[in-house]
Amino acid sequence: MRIKDYKFQLINIECLPTSVHLNLIMNFDEDIKDMLPYIAARLPGCTYIHGTDIINFTEKYHIVAIKPREITITRVKNEKQARELCEYWKDFINETEEVKDSIEPVYEKKVEIGPLDIYRALPATNCGECGYPTCMAFAAAVIKREADIENCKPFFTDTDSGVRSLLLDKLQKAGLIQLTHDRKEKELNEGARI
Numbered sequence: 001m002r003i004k005d006y007k008f009q010l011i012n013i014e015c016l017p018t019s020v021h022l023n024l025i026m027n028f029d030e031d032i033k034d035m036l037p038y039i040a041a042r043l044p045g046c047t048y049i050h051g052t053d054i055i056n057f058t059e060k061y062h063i064v065a066i067k068p069r070e071i072t073i074t075r076v077k078n079e080k081q082a083r084e085l086c087e088y089w090k091d092f093i094n095e096t097e098e099v100k101d102s103i104e105p106v107y108e109k110k111v112e113i114g115p116l117d118i119y120r121a122l123p124a125t126n127c128g129e130c131g132y133p134t135c136m137a138f139a140a141a142v143i144k145r146e147a148d149i150e151n152c153k154p155f156f157t158d159t160d161s162g163v164r165s166l167l168l169d170k171l172q173k174a175g176l177i178q179l180t181h182d183r184k185e186k187e188l189n190e191g192a193r194i
């Protein structure tokens, strides 16, 4: 089912004229319920249980919820960004429809990873090199896709390689890492500065 057109509204969730946190609600007439298992297959790190009719997904600082006739996105800055996001998701869904036959649908997807899983693998020195005041703050930012694990350089030099390996695998399965473990290990072995 292709999305032809949509309407959207921005909701000021803090009810303040100065609020910079708006929620976007995008509505369309087409019912994309049958497409949800295919959309879930294309979104690393999303949560989807077939029958609930909702895909939850975190992208950078946005929380995205995809339902049969509606998409909601948190922390939208303004109308310009809202239009860009609507166009992005319309194209993403229509493209999924086009390549549907080549996608293995997913009926259950849930990656269990939280800030503590990341924190436990960090050096816990609160050195601030990553730009965050504490390792816990950095771990929370990684979960929210606001920071990348590669920004903690001590993690790649001071953390035990087995622990590092486990966390990188988990992050990759959750779609929270761009670099592959192999590439990261190769860079380390070659002494490259990350």
Ligand code: SF4
Residues within 6 Å of the ligand: 122, 123, 124, 125, 126, 127, 128, 129, 130, 131, 132, 133, 134, 135, 138, 139, 151, 152, 153, 154, 155
């Ligand atoms: S760079 Fe790593 S060790 Fe240093 S504060 Fe950030 S997360 Fe902690």
